Amino acid sequence: MSETPMRARAVVDLAALRANVRALRARAPRAQLMAVVKANAYGHGAVPCARAARQAGAEWIGTATPHEALALRAAGDTGRLMCWLWTPGDPWREALEADIDVSVSGLWALEEVTAAARATGRVARVQLKIDTGLGRNGCQPGDWEKLVAAARDAETAGLVKVTGIWSHFACADEPGHPSIRAQLTVFKDAIAYAEAQGLAPEVRHIANSPATLTLPETHFDLVRTGVAMYGISPSPELGTSEELGIRPVMTLSASLASVKRVPGGHGVSYGHLYTTPGETTLALVPVGYADGIPRSGSGTGPVLVGGKWRTVAGRVAMDQFVVDLGGDSAAPGDEAVLFGPGDRGEPTAEDWARATGTIAYEVVTRISARVPRVYVGDKDVEDTGA
Numbered sequence: 001m002s003e004t005p006m007r008a009r010a011v012v013d014l015a016a017l018r019a020n021v022r023a024l025r026a027r028a029p030r031a032q033l034m035a036v037v038k039a040n041a042y043g044h045g046a047v048p049c050a051r052a053a054r055q056a057g058a059e060w061i062g063t064a065t066p067h068e069a070l071a072l073r074a075a076g077d078t079g080r081l082m083c084w085l086w087t088p089g090d091p092w093r094e095a096l097e098a099d100i101d102v103s104v105s106g107l108w109a110l111e112e113v114t115a116a117a118r119a120t121g122r123v124a125r126v127q128l129k130i131d132t133g134l135g136r137n138g139c140q141p142g143d144w145e146k147l148v149a150a151a152r153d154a155e156t157a158g159l160v161k162v163t164g165i166w167s168h169f170a171c172a173d174e175p176g177h178p179s180i181r182a183q184l185t186v187f188k189d190a191i192a193y194a195e196a197q198g199l200a201p202e203v204r205h206i207a208n209s210p211a212t213l214t215l216p217e218t219h220f221d222l223v224r225t226g227v228a229m230y231g232i233s234p235s236p237e238l239g240t241s242e243e244l245g246i247r248p249v250m251t252l253s254a255s256l257a258s259v260k261r262v263p264g265g266h267g268v269s270y271g272h273l274y275t276t277p278g279e280t281t282l283a284l285v286p287v288g289y290a291d292g293i294p295r296s297g298s299g300t301g302p303v304l305v306g307g308k309w310r311t312v313a314g315r316v317a318m319d320q321f322v323v324d325l326g327g328d329s330a331a332p333g334d335e336a337v338l339f340g341p342g343d344r345g346e347p348t349a350e351d352w353a354r355a356t357g358t359i360a361y362e363v364v365t366r367i368s369a370r371v372p373r374v375y376v377g378d379k380d381v382e383d384t385g386a
């Protein structure tokens with residue numbers, strides 16, 4: 001294993017990730033699993049996380065952009081791989097040559113993909129996306145007949161194979177939300193129509209992490225899990241990670257860069273939003289918003305130092321912030337843990353989300369490239385324990 005980077009590090013526990021994949025598979029025993037590793041695996045590192053997910057049995061890997069998918073192929077991934085966020089002019093040919101399943105939401109995309117199929121002599125594996133109500137990407141139900149007909153023609157011409165029909169939920173993290181049933185109805189109708197027109201998709205899928213965890217009727221042939229694979233609860237409403245049987249994969253910590261005694265009445269960090277209430281000890285944590293620590297954590301973000309929860313004192317700056325140790329002693333080099341699984345008493349990414357008015361998805365995803373990732377629990381062969 002590499003040396004621990006001194007300033008700060010995000011330790012990524014691949015054994016926890018593998019265990020989370022197995023736990024999610026157990027929630028959806030009849031479905032295949034797609035490990036979603038977009039946005040550098042929500043900040044955890046796409047290549048090692050994709051590899052670990054495969055080791056734990058993920059049949060599919062999913063990314064947003066084609067560039068993310070192509071990077072995984074370049075790193076040696078050979079299994080089923082799908083990407084869904086296409087823009088005109090994107091690398092369709094490269095994706096076909098790399099055996100990537102591509103998502104098509106409209107006629108412009110089908111035209112670009114059939115052109116790439118002609119140019120490469122390959123049959124494009126296409127997954128048609130229906131907008132069942134999210135209102136983002138996906139074919140509107142009113143345009144579905146046209147898209148299905150065009151896809152069927154492209155199949156007959158030997159240019160395309162429709163491998164999947166899929167969609168995405170708007171409110172799967174809000175149990176009982178009426179949109180869930182409504183979206184399922186539209187989804188089933190869209191599938192039935194496409195199949196009646198002669199399409200025979202291998203996989204039909206709509207479930208993200210919250211649906212995988214709480215809505216078995218949404219699993220169909222495949223579930224697409226992102227955040228839960230990284231051990232994070234999709235929403236406080238669904239319970240904590242522990243209650244969901246998953247374990248946070250990333251631990252973000254830094255080494256104190258300075259510890260000093262200061263008198264009462266001492267202003268701290270830009271704007272002097274914090275003033276020491278009496279003589280105390282200030283510790284400097286050498287990470288800031290350039291590392292992805294939310295500036296909105298100024299005065300609110302929790303940090304474990306010397307076994308105690310402290311709160312960011314004053315502003316989070318670009319490279320650093322301060323915590324008031326309330327007179328406790330500490331030494332430069334001591335560890336400050338911003339978030340982790342929580343079992344050493346440290347805050348979790350979910351605690352940071354609450355403290356900064358965002359979701360835990362964003363807390364981990366925004367940790368920037370300046371923070372080195374340190375991988376632990378890596379294994380070439382899947383372990384049988386855990």
Ligand SMILES: *Cc1c(COP(=O)(O)O)cnc(C)c1O
Binds near residue numbers: 036038234
């Ligand atoms: C990000 C994403 C997912 C994974 O969502 P989670 O809530 O993180 O599980 C699944 N499908 C699509 C289309 C996505 O963009």
